[in-house]
Amino acid sequence: MYARAAIGLVPGFNRPGWLPDAVLERTGVTVDRTHLAEYNRVCGFRLSDTLPATYPHVLAFRLAFRLMSRRDFPFPVVGLIHVANRIELHRPIDAGEALDLSVHAADLREHPRGRQLDIVATAAVDGEVVWRDVSTYLRREGRAQGGRRESDQAEPPAASARWRLSPRVGTDYARVSGDHNPIHTSRLGARLFGFPRPIAHGMWSKARCLAALEGRLPEAYTVDVSFKLPVLLPSTVAFAAAPDWTFALHSAKSGKPHLAGTVTGWSGDPGLAAQ
Structure with a gap:
């Protein structure tokens, strides 16, 4: 899939x-229960x-891609930056339930660093x-205008846990998610996009934080x-969770932020989260 997607990088496309x-x-x-068990193992x-x-996200990934x-x-698609993710779980989903998946794009908008858009996926059971x-996702276009740099962020919260992440985090999650973007699995692929070595999938980081909760x-x-x-x-990364249901992931060495998250209750009305 990534080989086909790379065609879009050719000038004049x-x-x-x-x-x-x-x-x-x-x-x-x-749901393949063997695959579910492997996903659970990889994500904690x-x-x-x-x-x-987070599991239906991997089921919908091929449609989104x-x-x-x-x-x-x-x-x-190659070069888009995944900057945020919001999941609304309306009720527990049993592995034995058949899901109807739907994916569409929405809300193309301006951003100080370029343009953003949303990929919206849903899973339904019996309607x-x-x-x-x-x-x-962010499409970078030109230079950022103003704003605070990540290095200017406040001190990270006290760590609840520290996790040592090996390169297998990238390859194992690629296997269970189907997302084989080379920036996660290959040193050469990562370097082609400006990273000194492979980087973890954002959705693995989110899943690992939820597993800790x-x-x-x-x-x-x-x-x-x-x-x-x-x-x-x-x-090595540090995970922090607070009583107000906020959580964060940051570098254990430098304190630089990797992820910031919030959990809120579900109101019961489709599309509305309780504040």
Whole structure:
């Protein structure tokens, strides 16, 4: 898939200035329990017949990638930066339930560093939406205007745990997610995009943080994260969780931020999270 997507980087490849209206769907998607167990192992979740809130994201990944690889998508998918993710879990999802998946693009907008857009995915059971995921991507265009640099951020919160991450974090998550972007799996691929060595997937970082909160999360909730500086592999990161249901991931050595997240309760109304 990435080989086909790379064609879009060729100069002269014409693209529209708007998002496609396409909605891509897969119906009756069932969970392979062996794959679920492997995903749980890679991300740190306990073995369970209930899906982690991040698991439907990997089920919808191929649809999302196919959408972003289309000729009528405004940017080449290779080079887009995943800057934020919001997941709304409306209720627990059992591994035995068949899911109807849907993916579309929305809200192309200006950003100080370029332009942003959302890829919206949903999972439904018997017509009821039980999960919704919004991934925000940035297309860098020109130089940033103003704003505070990451190095100017406040001191990181006190660590609740430290995790030593090996290069296998990138290759193992690529295997279970289907996201084989070479910036996560190859030193050469990472260098081609300006990184000294491979970086962890943002959705692995989010999943690993939620796994650290497992057992304390409500049955239905919304979890928002912003992805900050990339996690280079290998490295040691520090996880911090606060009583107000905020959490963060930062470098154990430098304190530089990698991820900031918030968990809020679910109101029960589709598309609305309790504040």
